Amino acid sequence: MKLITAVIKPFKLDEVKEALKSAGVNGMTVTEVQGFGRQSGHTEVYRGAEYTVDFVPKIKVEILADDGAAAGIADALAGAARTEKIGDGKIWITDVGSVQRIRTGERDTDAI
Amino acid sequence: MDTGDAAWVLTSAALVLFMTPGLALFYGGMDRTRNVLNMLMMNFWCLLIVPVVWAIGGFSLAQVPFENDFIGNFDAAFLRGFGILGEDGGFGLAGIIFLGMFAVITPALISGAVADRMKFSAWAIFVPLWLMLVFVPVFKWIYGGWLGQRGSLDFAGGTAIHVNAGIAALAAVLVLGKRKGWPSEGHPPHSMPLVMIGTGILWFGWFGFNAGSALAANGTAVQAFMNTFLAAAAAGLAWALVERVRDGHITNLGAASGIVAGLVAITPGAGFVAGMAPIWIGLAAGVICSFAVGLKTKAGYDDALDVVGVHFVGGLVGSLAIGLFSQPDFFGNGVMAGVFHDGGWKLLGEQALANGATIVYSFIVTGLIMLALKATIGVRVSEETESSGLDLAEHAETAYSTGSASLTGH
Numbered sequence: 001m002k003l004i005t006a007v008i009k010p011f012k013l014d015e016v017k018e019a020l021k022s023a024g025v026n027g028m029t030v031t032e033v034q035g036f037g038r039q040s041g042h043t044e045v046y047r048g049a050e051y052t053v054d055f056v057p058k059i060k061v062e063i064l065a066d067d068g069a070a071a072g073i074a075d076a077l078a079g080a081a082r083t084e085k086i087g088d089g090k091i092w093i094t095d096v097g098s099v100q101r102i103r104t105g106e107r108d109t110d111a112i
Numbered sequence: 113m114d115t116g117d118a119a120w121v122l123t124s125a126a127l128v129l130f131m132t133p134g135l136a137l138f139y140g141g142m143d144r145t146r147n148v149l150n151m152l153m154m155n156f157w158c159l160l161i162v163p164v165v166w167a168i169g170g171f172s173l174a175q176v177p178f179e180n181d182f183i184g185n186f187d188a189a190f191l192r193g194f195g196i197l198g199e200d201g202g203f204g205l206a207g208i209i210f211l212g213m214f215a216v217i218t219p220a221l222i223s224g225a226v227a228d229r230m231k232f233s234a235w236a237i238f239v240p241l242w243l244m245l246v247f248v249p250v251f252k253w254i255y256g257g258w259l260g261q262r263g264s265l266d267f268a269g270g271t272a273i274h275v276n277a278g279i280a281a282l283a284a285v286l287v288l289g290k291r292k293g294w295p296s297e298g299h300p301p302h303s304m305p306l307v308m309i310g311t312g313i314l315w316f317g318w319f320g321f322n323a324g325s326a327l328a329a330n331g332t333a334v335q336a337f338m339n340t341f342l343a344a345a346a347a348g349l350a351w352a353l354v355e356r357v358r359d360g361h362i363t364n365l366g367a368a369s370g371i372v373a374g375l376v377a378i379t380p381g382a383g384f385v386a387g388m389a390p391i392w393i394g395l396a397a398g399v400i401c402s403f404a405v406g407l408k409t410k411a412g413y414d415d416a417l418d419v420v421g422v423h424f425v426g427g428l429v430g431s432l433a434i435g436l437f438s439q440p441d442f443f444g445n446g447v448m449a450g451v452f453h454d455g456g457w458k459l460l461g462e463q464a465l466a467n468g469a470t471i472v473y474s475f476i477v478t479g480l481i482m483l484a485l486k487a488t489i490g491v492r493v494s495e496e497t498e499s500s501g502l503d504l505a506e507h508a509e510t511a512y513s514t515g516s517a518s519l520t521g522h
Contacts, residue, residue: 044300045359047369047405047418051298 002070019080039087124324128213134313141306146501154223224417225281264466268325270380278424280478287482290414322382336382343394347374350398373401377430435460
């Protein structure tokens with residue numbers, strides 16, 4: 001099993017969610033996060049004083065997937081989240097040791 | 113005072129009371145999440161202690177008898193002689209109530225300067241000391257005392273309140289010192305929506321502050337109301353446009369700051385100017401104050417929320433502007449005319465003297481009060497409290513709680 005983690009622009013969340021549903025994903029976890037990449041932060045001006053805000057708000061999306069499905073899901077996610085402007089975010093895929101559905105106790109592939 | 117006047121003065125008094133919570137939100141929104149409750153409580157503390165001190169002796173020393181040059185006496189201490197059984201059937205209390213609201217908000221103005229690092233116990237003692245040693249005498253000099261008798265004008269408290277509190281704020285922060293990391297570490301506002309609702313409340317309340325200062329439901333009150341309406345708008349407009357040209361955007365904080373600067377600037381002349389004068393005064397205050405708030409980083413005094421740049425500078429601009437725009441033919445109460453109405457320079461000179469005397473006295477005595485507090489109980493919170501926030505350390509409260517809590521004692 002794989003864990004797909006993506007950091008995306010917040011306004012893209014709805015499109016990403018719809019694209020993932022179309023790609024057969026039936027569960028995801030979403031977190032509001034802050035960070036910076038090449039986009040770096042932004043500046044704000046209060047009473048003429050300029051402040052640099054280092055961390056930009058982003059959404060982190062996490063999806064568990066079968067080994068064979070992970071790459072396709074990641075591509076679908078990337079397609080929906082892409083604006084081709086700086087700050088679109090990243091996707092990475094990691095191996096997962098085991099998965100358990102709490103309600104039924106089903107494990108691994110059955111639990112996804 | 114007839115029933116109509118009493119109705120208007122009481123209504124105005126309630127409007128002015130509402131300004132202190134408004135100011136608390138205006139300042140609180142500009143402060144940080146970990147210090148916002150401390151800021152609110154510094155303001156609400158004035159609402160708790162000042163009315164009591166005012167009734168005990170503040171009002172009497174500030175106004176009774178009216179003709180005393182420097183300070184009143186204790187004839188009206190404990191409200192002696194005032195009340196429904198008195199000669200005036202209780203109407204005299206209306207003035208004490210109305211002026212008491214001004215006494216509440218004046219020390220509260222200073223809280224914005226000392227934000228983020230002043231010990232609450234020191235603030236708690238500072239407020240009544242400052243009220244009795246600075247506000248009360250300066251108020252007396254201007255209203256009935258030596259400065260007023262010479263002909264200087266201050267309709268609703270530009271000098272007595274804003275210049276006075278503004279220069280006191282400067283003295284206070286010079287004794288208190290800079291916040292850790294200031295100015296390189298940024299302290300942007302934590303909630304602009306709070307700042308904007310606070311600004312709205314201030315503007316709303318300021319109609320009572322200025323139009324109520326006619327102390328009657330008459331034409332002067334109406335003119336003061338109109339002047340308050342126009343000056344705030346013009347100053348907000350001016351500040352916003354300066355920012356658009358200088359910094360690239362029209363900001364909420366710029367508009368709010370401009371509105372407050374305009375309200376401050378029209379306060380001293382609200383009942384002495386007419387026509388387009390409030391617009392000129394507002395435009396001048398908006399432009400001048402939008403640059404004055406930058407002085408602190410150049411001069412190196414940490415006036416956290418710009419009490420000096422907005423209240424001191426705005427008050428001074430407005431008070432001196434009376435020397436230009438005063439129009440006694442409109443108000444016919446024996447006041448001097450300004451430069452633009454064939455009055456010559458005499459009134460402007462008196463305005464300069466009144467503000468100069470207020471600045472010197474308030475700066476020195478406020479500094480001495482702060483030094484005395486520093487030498488005894490101390491004026492600053494610990495470095496740890498300054499970093500972790502005053503809300504929890506000073507008040508055992510948190511403004512924006514995210515977790516759950518268990519009841520462990522009651």
